[in-house]
Amino acid sequence: MDSVPVNGVLRSRLIETTIMALEYDGGVVIGADSRTTTGAYIANRVTDKLTPIHDRIFCCRSGSAADTQAIADVVTYQLGFHSIELDEPPLVETAANLFRASCYRYREELTAGILVAGWDRRKGGQVYCVPIGGMLVRQPVSVGGSGSSYIYGFMDSNYKPNMTKDQCLELTAAAVSLAMERDGSSGGVVRLASISKDGVERRVILGNQLPKYSTH
Amino acid sequence: MALSNVLHAPAAGFNFDHAARNAELEGLFDAQIPKPVKTGTTIAGVVFKDGVVLGADTRATSSEIVADKMCSKIHYIAPNIYCCGAGTAADTEKTTELLSSNLTIFSLNSGRNPRVVMAVNILQEMLYRYHGQIGASLILGGVDCAGNHLYTVGPYGSVNTMPYLAMGSGDLAALGILEDGYKPDLELDKAKELVRAAIHAGVMNDLASGNNIDICVLTREGVDHIRPYQVSQYKDKRKTKYKYGAGTTAVLTEKVVPVKLEVVEETVQRMDTA
Numbered sequence: 001m002d003s004v005p006v007n008g009v010l011r012s013r014l015i016e017t018t019i020m021a022l023e024y025d026g027g028v029v030i031g032a033d034s035r036t037t038t039g040a041y042i043a044n045r046v047t048d049k050l051t052p053i054h055d056r057i058f059c060c061r062s063g064s065a066a067d068t069q070a071i072a073d074v075v076t077y078q079l080g081f082h083s084i085e086l087d088e089p090p091l092v093e094t095a096a097n098l099f100r101a102s103c104y105r106y107r108e109e110l111t112a113g114i115l116v117a118g119w120d121r122r123k124g125g126q127v128y129c130v131p132i133g134g135m136l137v138r139q140p141v142s143v144g145g146s147g148s149s150y151i152y153g154f155m156d157s158n159y160k161p162n163m164t165k166d167q168c169l170e171l172t173a174a175a176v177s178l179a180m181e182r183d184g185s186s187g188g189v190v191r192l193a194s195i196s197k198d199g200v201e202r203r204v205i206l207g208n209q210l211p212k213y214s215t216h
Numbered sequence: 217m218a219l220s221n222v223l224h225a226p227a228a229g230f231n232f233d234h235a236a237r238n239a240e241l242e243g244l245f246d247a248q249i250p251k252p253v254k255t256g257t258t259i260a261g262v263v264f265k266d267g268v269v270l271g272a273d274t275r276a277t278s279s280e281i282v283a284d285k286m287c288s289k290i291h292y293i294a295p296n297i298y299c300c301g302a303g304t305a306a307d308t309e310k311t312t313e314l315l316s317s318n319l320t321i322f323s324l325n326s327g328r329n330p331r332v333v334m335a336v337n338i339l340q341e342m343l344y345r346y347h348g349q350i351g352a353s354l355i356l357g358g359v360d361c362a363g364n365h366l367y368t369v370g371p372y373g374s375v376n377t378m379p380y381l382a383m384g385s386g387d388l389a390a391l392g393i394l395e396d397g398y399k400p401d402l403e404l405d406k407a408k409e410l411v412r413a414a415i416h417a418g419v420m421n422d423l424a425s426g427n428n429i430d431i432c433v434l435t436r437e438g439v440d441h442i443r444p445y446q447v448s449q450y451k452d453k454r455k456t457k458y459k460y461g462a463g464t465t466a467v468l469t470e471k472v473v474p475v476k477l478e479v480v481e482e483t484v485q486r487m488d489t490a
Contacts, residue, residue, distance in 0.1 A: 065374035
């Protein structure tokens with residue numbers, strides 16, 4: 001992502017990122033790195049890119065920090081209102097569609113790649129991918145951000161359907177660590193969350209606790 | 217003629233109507249387009265045990281000239297919230313004034329001090345709406361019923377929260393000091409010293425930051441805005457007085473021309489003082 005100065009200020013505070021989400025039977029696991037860059041400077045080395053949208057729905061943000069924060073705020077409001085009107089917890093598909101509606105309508109102005117993941121009573125754990133441009137597609141496992149390029153192979157060979165929650169957490173931690181190792185724009189700590197019927201569990205894997213993959 | 221004396225009140229709020237025209241004109245004339253005064257700053261904030269300490273340098277630059285040697289970059293937002301501003305001086309000044317007005321209205325309506333998150337949300341919405349046209353990078357710090365808070369809002373509307381922050385052109389120098397010296401739950405003197413050292417690093421290593429250092433301590437008990445906290449040791453003494461008293465210049469003739477104003481329109485607005 002380029003950084004063109006406008007008004008002497010760098011174009012956007014871009015989250016160059018690695019984000020990931022996977023479904024398992026009974027919920028979803030999401031993970032992200034924690035680096036926000038402005039050009040070559042790391043503006044925030046402990047960013048939280050896993051943003052709650054509702055009690056059992058999260059989104060993973062990549063792209064422009066300002067744009068994704070603004071969209072997430074708008075969708076949080078819309079979904080909250082919708083949920084009150086319905087008097088029941090909202091569907092993950094609804095949240096994903098709200099993201100898509102904003103991302104597609106303003107596609108020329110926005111730089112936002114978002115993974116929407118959560119649990120609802122109707123379809124269980126679901127992951128929806130809303131990349132730049134505003135497409136919407138449901139996938140059992142999805143990666144995003146600049147670091148994702150480095151782990152497609154790892155994901156394709158290591159993801160198997162019907163994994164347990166702990167296997168998913170391990171896989172996510174491993175994948176994000178590998179991406180952080182190779183992608184200069186990803187780094188910091190690994191933030192993980194698992195969402196299921198029983199609630200949300202969040203954890204952080206600090207730099208010195210990351211799985212080690214160096215060959216030397 | 218008569219119409220040229222009619223006063224048109226300017227429309228409220230920011231006006232970027234000429235932004236496109238100015239961009240077009242930029243290459244056409246030989247004359248330099250006047251550059252806005254930038255604060256070229258070092259600002260920093262640290263959350264400590266009992267509250268928040270904010271610090272800033274006091275130099276405002278207009279390209280290579282120091283436009284203001286004692287510029288105030290720590291702006292009042294609310295009795296419990298202060299904001300440091302980096303970027304374009306006018307933008308940070310007016311944005312923080314606008315925020316302060318909004319929060320004052322809230323306080324008067326609700327009878328309580330505003331929360332720091334409210335200030336952050338208002339700033340974020342406004343800066344995002346203007347898509348970076350308002351060149352303001354702000355560090356907001358405050359104490360409210362939910363605890364001690366420190367946030368940074370970027371010119372495009374991105375918000376970050378951390379226990380210690382630095383912004384402005386001297387931010388890398390300041391952040392080095394903060395990364396090395398910060399510990400959770402610092403005592404007041406250590407926190408003040410850490411912020412002072414951070415701003416001092418910016419002052420020493422960044423040309424656009426300098427002169428004195430201001431500190432603002434916010435706690436539940438109140439606010440201590442120390443201006444200046446540290447005076448620059450590089451002040452020069454003026455060799456002579458430059459103020460000229462009345463009568464220095466001889467007045468040869470005096471001509472008074474009254475300006476005739478024509479009443480064009482009169483409206484009466486009744487105030488409801490019941």
